[in-house]
Amino acid sequence: MNEEQRLAGQAISKTSAKGKTDKDYSQYFQTVYSPPSLKDAKKRGKEEVNYHDDFKIDPAFAEMGKGRKFYIRTYGCQMNEHDTEVMAGIFLQLGYEPTDSTADADVILLNTCAIRENAENKVFGEIGHLKPLKLERPDLLIGVCGCMSQEESVVNKILKTHQHIDMIFGTHNIHRLPNILNEAYMSKEMVVEVWSKEGDVIENLPKVRKGAIKGWVNIMYGCDKFCTYCIVPYTRGKERSRRPEEIIQEVRHLASQGYKEITLLGQNVNAYGKDFTDMTYGLGQLMDELRKIDIPRIRFTTSHPRDFDDHLIEVLAKQGNLVEHIHLPVQHGSSEILKLMARKYTREHFLTLVDKIRAAIPNAVLTTDIIVGFPNETEEQFKETLSLYNEVGFETAFTYIYSPREGTPAAKMEDNVPMDVKKDRLQRLNMLVNDMSAAALKKLEGQIVEVLVEGESKKNPHVLAGYTRTSKLVNFVAPKEVIGKLVLVKITDAKTWSLNGEMIEIVETAEVNV
CATH class of the missing domain: 2.40.50.140 (Nucleic acid-binding proteins)
Structure with missing residues (x-):
């Protein structure tokens, strides 16, 4: 097997995969996929980040979509939504037409999220619902992509129990969609292309943006934080930043098209630029450039408290088109639980950061993410989360019950908080979130x-x-x-x-x- 084949993956015969146990599937992934490994993932950063600005459709695929329609169902975060915009752009360049119904689609893609167990359950439910459609129309192509496809256990499960799926591909190789489709059409076998190789940034990808008012702009990919509960560093890979000139050009283009709001995207967006070796340039410098562009609103998500530096706060304080809303996930109010989560900051550090933000931006509105029921969480530690929420004065929050994700360090911990306790704590937290949201909105009456x-x-x-x-x-x-x-x-x-x-x-x- 040559290097190109090793990186690109291989088609796996559906018939040969039938009846295998999970252990039996390992032979199929030796050259296609490496399972999540904290030890291996922490070795990142040694390989060079390669930039490519020469994306184009191979002329051999120019007529592939003629007379065919595509449908993409998207789960999860804004990053997944943006990936869908790119895939839709590629489909259009291939000659496909979009449809909003699976009934008349010739290609159906499920762009998946792996952040929570419930998200995966929804996807597997949809995979099951699509089986009768595949039996009725054998020429229909059904694919699974996105974060779930980067998990070995998910790929094993699809191979074992969902033989009607035609293709599985990962988050790192969306730009190879034309090749993957071609292989699926030609081989009539399940095509699995999940790269463990990472480090490339692909520019000039086509996009079909959802609407013409608000636009998403990826500024970086991946995450190197390795919070113990989070699968993202494994599904999205190492941190890779786009060059600032490419981002500035894209935002200027959107402004010229009449877009009114831009959201800068990254799994850890304020780590932007930390991987540059030829210059010192971070999110603060980028925002300082973008605030000069004639577009009414610019915001970013999602940030990490560890990377929220003083220069970024200084730039955001200039406001103008830089909005005063900051989403700052704290995840928990107890320093002990934060340590178990490997968040690498304490409650006190977080509160000091909030004080800095409020001193520089008095009208700043803060929102957050919070997990309840993490392993070993006591009632007293949970109450620290409630008190932190009050002390910061968050105006709203996304709240979650902890659920283990296979392949993460936390999944090896004893999940020793009973589910009824988790649900009770979530309900109490949500009551506080609701009350503080209502109070914040009440202050706006008459304004x-x-x-x-x-x-x-x-x-x-x-x-x-x-x-x-x-x-x-x-x-x-x-x-x-x-x-x-x-x-x-x-x-x-x-x-x-x-x-x-x-x-x-x-x-x-x-x-x-x-």
């Missing part, structure tokens, strides 16, 4: 806020909906012509999670600091 109008309300087509700079949902009555515009709205009524208001006027231009 005039800037709203980016995204479209009709999901509950009432006669009402429009949009978001403030701090990501508060606002519903109000106004002409459809203001969709896509920035408007001023006077808040008349506050709910727990949303606001009602009356439109005052359209905001003509965005004020940009230079």
Whole structure:
């Protein structure tokens, strides 16, 4: 087997895979996939990050999609949504047409999330639902991609019990979608291409963006933090930053197309630039450049407290088009649990960071992520999370019950917090989150806020909906012509999670600091 074959993977015969045990599948992955290994993953950083700006469709594949339609179902985070935009762009260049129904699709892709067990269960449920469609239409191609496909146990399960799947590919080789599709059409065998090789950054990938108001821009990939509960460093790989000139050019292009809001994406977005060897350049420097671009709003997600440096705070304090909303996942309020999570900061360190942010940006709105029921969490430690939430004054949070992810260090710990205790703690935390969200929104009654109008309300087509700079949902009555515009709205009524208001006027231009 040559080097190209070793990296690209191989087609696995569906018939030869039938009846195998999980142990039997190991032979198929010796050249395709390396299972998650903390020991191996911590050796990262020695290989060079290669940059490629020459993506193009092989002329041999130019007519592949003629007369065919594609459907992509996306699970998980904004990064997965953005990956879907790239795959949709590749499909269009291949000549496929999009469809919003699996019934008339010729290719169905499930772009998956591995962050929580519930997300995987949803995907396997959908895989099962697609089997009758495959039996009815044997020429239909069904593929699984995204983070779940980087897990050996998931690939084993698909090989063992879901023979109707045609292709599995990973997060590192989306740019090879044309080759993977071609192999699936030609071989009629299950194509598994999951790279353990990492380090490349591919530019000039086509994209079909979802909407023309808000856009996502990847600035880096991967994560090197290795929190003990998290599968992301294994599914997304080492930290690789895009070059700043490429990012600035992409944001300028989106601004010229009329986009009103950009979200910079990365698994650990404020570690941006730490892998550069030829210059000192981080998220603070990048944001300082982007704030000069004529676009009303720029935000980023998701950040890690360890990498939130003073220079970034200094730049964000300039505001302008840099919004005052900061999503800062703390995960827990106890230093002991944070240590078990390998977050590499203490409760005190986090509170000091919050003090710095509030001193520089008094109107900053902070939101967070929190896990309850981590192994060995005591009632007293849980109460430390409640007290931290109060002390910081978070305005909302994404809250989760801990569930072990195979391949992570925490999965080897005894999951010794009973489920009824986990659920009780989650309910108590959510009561606090709800109360503080309602209180924060209540303060906005009678105030005039800037709203980016995204479209009709999901509950009432006669009402429009949009978001403030701090990501508060606002519903109000106004002409459809203001969709896509920035408007001023006077808040008349506050709910727990949303606001009602009356439109005052359209905001003509965005004020940009230079």
